[in-house]
Amino acid sequence: MTPLSPTDYDAIRLSLQVAVAATLLSLPFGFAVAYLVTFVKFRGKVLLEVFINMPLTLPPVVVGYFLLLLLGKHGWLGNLLNEAGIRLIFTLKAAVIASAIVGFPLLVRSLRICMEGIDPQLISASRTLGARWYDTLLSVILPLSVPGLTAGSSLMFARSLGEFGATIIVAGNIPGVTQTIPLAIYEYASSPTSENMALTLCLVSVAISIVVLFLHEMMAKKMAQRS
Amino acid sequence: MHLYMTSHKSFGSFSLSTDFTVSGDRIGIFGTSGSGKSTLVSMLAGLTDPDSGEILLNGDCLFSSAKRVNLRPEQRRIAMVFQQHCLFPHLNVRNNLLYGFKRCPSELRTIDIDTLVAVLKLDGLLDRGVTNLSGGEKQRVALGRAILANPRLLLMDEPLSALDDALRFQIIPYLKSVSEKFDIPYLFISHSLLEMRLMTDTVLAFEKGTMTGQTTSDQLARNRMGLSSVGYINLLELGRSAPISGLFAYPWGASQLLLSSGSEQNESMAELSSKDIILFKHHPEAISARNLLECSVRSLFNSGRKVGVVMDCAGNTLIAEVVQDAVDELGITPGCTIYAAIKASAFRMLPN
Numbered sequence: 001m002t003p004l005s006p007t008d009y010d011a012i013r014l015s016l017q018v019a020v021a022a023t024l025l026s027l028p029f030g031f032a033v034a035y036l037v038t039f040v041k042f043r044g045k046v047l048l049e050v051f052i053n054m055p056l057t058l059p060p061v062v063v064g065y066f067l068l069l070l071l072g073k074h075g076w077l078g079n080l081l082n083e084a085g086i087r088l089i090f091t092l093k094a095a096v097i098a099s100a101i102v103g104f105p106l107l108v109r110s111l112r113i114c115m116e117g118i119d120p121q122l123i124s125a126s127r128t129l130g131a132r133w134y135d136t137l138l139s140v141i142l143p144l145s146v147p148g149l150t151a152g153s154s155l156m157f158a159r160s161l162g163e164f165g166a167t168i169i170v171a172g173n174i175p176g177v178t179q180t181i182p183l184a185i186y187e188y189a190s191s192p193t194s195e196n197m198a199l200t201l202c203l204v205s206v207a208i209s210i211v212v213l214f215l216h217e218m219m220a221k222k223m224a225q226r227s
Numbered sequence: 228m229h230l231y232m233t234s235h236k237s238f239g240s241f242s243l244s245t246d247f248t249v250s251g252d253r254i255g256i257f258g259t260s261g262s263g264k265s266t267l268v269s270m271l272a273g274l275t276d277p278d279s280g281e282i283l284l285n286g287d288c289l290f291s292s293a294k295r296v297n298l299r300p301e302q303r304r305i306a307m308v309f310q311q312h313c314l315f316p317h318l319n320v321r322n323n324l325l326y327g328f329k330r331c332p333s334e335l336r337t338i339d340i341d342t343l344v345a346v347l348k349l350d351g352l353l354d355r356g357v358t359n360l361s362g363g364e365k366q367r368v369a370l371g372r373a374i375l376a377n378p379r380l381l382l383m384d385e386p387l388s389a390l391d392d393a394l395r396f397q398i399i400p401y402l403k404s405v406s407e408k409f410d411i412p413y414l415f416i417s418h419s420l421l422e423m424r425l426m427t428d429t430v431l432a433f434e435k436g437t438m439t440g441q442t443t444s445d446q447l448a449r450n451r452m453g454l455s456s457v458g459y460i461n462l463l464e465l466g467r468s469a470p471i472s473g474l475f476a477y478p479w480g481a482s483q484l485l486l487s488s489g490s491e492q493n494e495s496m497a498e499l500s501s502k503d504i505i506l507f508k509h510h511p512e513a514i515s516a517r518n519l520l521e522c523s524v525r526s527l528f529n530s531g532r533k534v535g536v537v538m539d540c541a542g543n544t545l546i547a548e549v550v551q552d553a554v555d556e557l558g559i560t561p562g563c564t565i566y567a568a569i570k571a572s573a574f575r576m577l578p579n
Contacts, residue, residue: 121309121311124269124272124300125309128301129326129327130304
């Protein structure tokens with residue numbers, strides 16, 4: 001097996017950085033959206049659900065292309081950010097945003113399934129005992145959503161580690177800057193002399209996935225025991 | 228407690244209309260399933276908005292469609308005890324109990340936690356998780372949690388229906404004693420006439436979304452006697468029993484009753500259906516029933532196709548049901564003397 005090169009170590013580090021950042025960035029938004037679609041009645045709810053779930057059905061490349069249109073130099077948001085001196089395209093931040101958007105529906109789904117399992121009468125009990133809606137959210141819904149948060153975070157983390165299509169469009173494939181494990185494997189696999197290096201990174205990828213899934217199972221078991 | 232409620236609520240084909248004023252501390256809402264009891268409770272607690280109407284509690288407006296007033300649940304100070312205990316599974320017993328207490332304005336934190344814990348016998352449970360408690364313990368914690376919030380009104384939405392008979396009669400004394408000790412009026416919702424008799428003084432009866440009457444719990448039981456398959460249930464408070472030739476002799480006021488089942492307890496309560504009492508005009512020469520009571524008829528009332536005979540048995544009240552033909556044949560009229568025969572096996576002891 002070919003030893004890992006400094007660029008490979010960079011790719012592993014960047015992959016983990018992107019996955020952690022995308023997951024942490026998505027958690028508050030995922031929780032808020034899951035709360036909205038589970039507990040709040042409002043017009044346009046179906047539209048919101050369709051919009052959130054779109055990255056699940058769209059090819060990641062399409063998501064990446066839309067992001068490029070939005071965040072690019074001449075994009076609606078990119079233009080504003082450019083004026084403020086912020087550049088996202090072809091940076092690690094763009095890779096984080098791409099991963100966050102592609103994995104977001106998985107987080108929301110896990111949270112929503114968990115929230116739908118909360119007995120609505122617990123919420124009623126909380127309100128009649130003097131808790132305001134945000135107090136109920138923090139003291140009842142949030143603690144009871146922890147299994148969903150854990151499951152959703154694991155899924156999202158794993159999805160971010162494997163993200164390729166949207167990332168390559170908005171962040172490019174710059175070694176040491178935006179090149180994550182999938183992009184490095186793609187590059188090695190495209191070259192006829194680097195098959196072994198591709199295999200090594202694939203094994204690293206498998207090892208990370210096993211660790212993530214193992215941790216997820218451990219946490220799920222612990223929570224099941226506690227409840 | 229003084230409650231005025233005039234409201235209307237529609238859900239598809241079902242609609243609930245209320246228009247009543249009720250005063251008292253032990254109020255019952257009685258009705259079969261689908262009569263609108265839970266919707267009414269939900270509207271009172273602020274969990275469901277009426278389509279229109281007005282709700283006043285002790286003169287304070289909780290809801291008024293005309294004045295555009297709609298207090299949020301946390302502003303109403305109306306706590307609930309649910310059919311299922313609804314304890315927070317992520318909190319232990321102590322933190323469940325303190326949930327409402329912590330959210331109560333400091334000037335209203337008047338309920339002493341230690342006293343409540345002692346009354347509800349929760350001493351050894353405070354640090355335990357709620358998922359491993361028994362059904363009765365869970366309901367006691369739920370009751371304590373609601374009381375500690377020091378509500379103006381306690382809503383008990385069928386709090387006993389998820390419990391078996393033995394547990395149900397264990398919980399009833401707690402429900403009564405806690406609200407009396409801490410002076411918290413309650414609205415008790417149930418489809419059980421027996422629970423109504425044990426828990427309430429005034430009852431609002433509902434049927435198919437409409438209020439059918441406001442009466443006492445005993446009068447409601449009398450009204451429903453002829454319609455009920457179990458008749459009118461006489462609740463008898465009995466003294467300490469003593470075994471006599473295979474039976475148990477219980478003092479009942481100045482009389483004595485022989486029951487086929489029992490135990491040597493200080494005080495017990497037994498139920499006896501009006502259908503299980505046979506009336507005689509004269510003292511029978513010999514009879515297999517072990518209880519023969521000389522009674523004087525106080526009054527008669529009609530219920531469905533049956534006639535209820537209210538009797539005075541040495542200061543105790545007993546109600547038997549007969550058909551009109553029997554009333555005519557026996558010549559039963561208020562003031563006349565009559566003999567009531569009851570088999571020893573006809574009584575059912577209520578768990579202490």
